[in-house]
Amino acid sequence: MVDLKHAEMPSDEMLVAFLDGELNGEDRARIDRLIKIDEAIAARYEFLSRSEMAFYDAFQPLLENAPTAKLEAILNDLPASITSEPASRGMSRRGFMAAAIGLVFVGVAADRGFMAFKQASSDHEDDWRAVVAQYLSLYTPDTLANLDSNEQSQSAQLQNVGDALGLSLPLRAVSLPGIPFKRAQVLQYDGKPLGQIAYLDPEHGPMALCIVQSSTGPRSPLTERRHGMNVVYWSDQAHGYMLIGRNPADKLNDLAEGVRTALA
Structure with a gap:
């Protein structure tokens, strides 16, 4: 008292x-x-x-x-x-x-703060796809037409990309039926490696499978459109993926599913 x-x-x-x-x-x-x-x-x-x-x-x-x-x-x-x-x-x-x-x-208040954080995190995960789409929109068939296409060189490029991302990328797993593989290279986004595997579809032009390290966890494939191109994106326990091109959405979905299954 x-x-x-x-x-x-x-x-x-x-x-x-x-x-x-x-x-x-x-x-x-x-x-x-x-x-x-x-x-x-x-x-x-x-x-x-x-x-x-x-x-x-x-x-x-x-x-x-x-x-x-x-x-x-x-x-x-x-x-x-x-x-x-x-x-x-x-x-x-x-x-x-x-x-x-x-x-x-x-x-x-904590729930609202957490939701805001989740939204910010989600927006950040979207950013890399926006940058990739903008970059690929500058490609023309001539950008990729004269690149070396021998299997040994391609495998070496994939090894380099895989090492940067901590991921095994065998050539057979990232090959797209009827669409020539043209180049694999390591780019950088937000200070982290971004793997780009480029293809040249004889009918629809440049395509790319892009990969980043990600902590968002597994996510089933989703679709979107960016810069006039179709995008299929998904993630596993440690990486985020996107396949982008001017191919019809249903065809791109089929191609993405093949890659996703091969890399699982």
């Missing part, structure tokens, strides 16, 4: 307890007397009285949506020794409930 005999100004906790009718008779009488004889204490009490109403009005919509019934049920199920303990420390049952609801508010 707070000793009021030597306190010039009662604590805010004591004044709020007086305001809520939670003091015992002796303390309540003492606070009541101090409010009447001391202008500073009276002013502080008036401020706290108005502040409580403003706080309640501001948070009323949240309070109405808080799971108070569930919290009350949980509180009722607690042993008496636990629910009585806050009162022995100057916290009423209502204060205990208020603290619980306060945790709900914190949880709501």
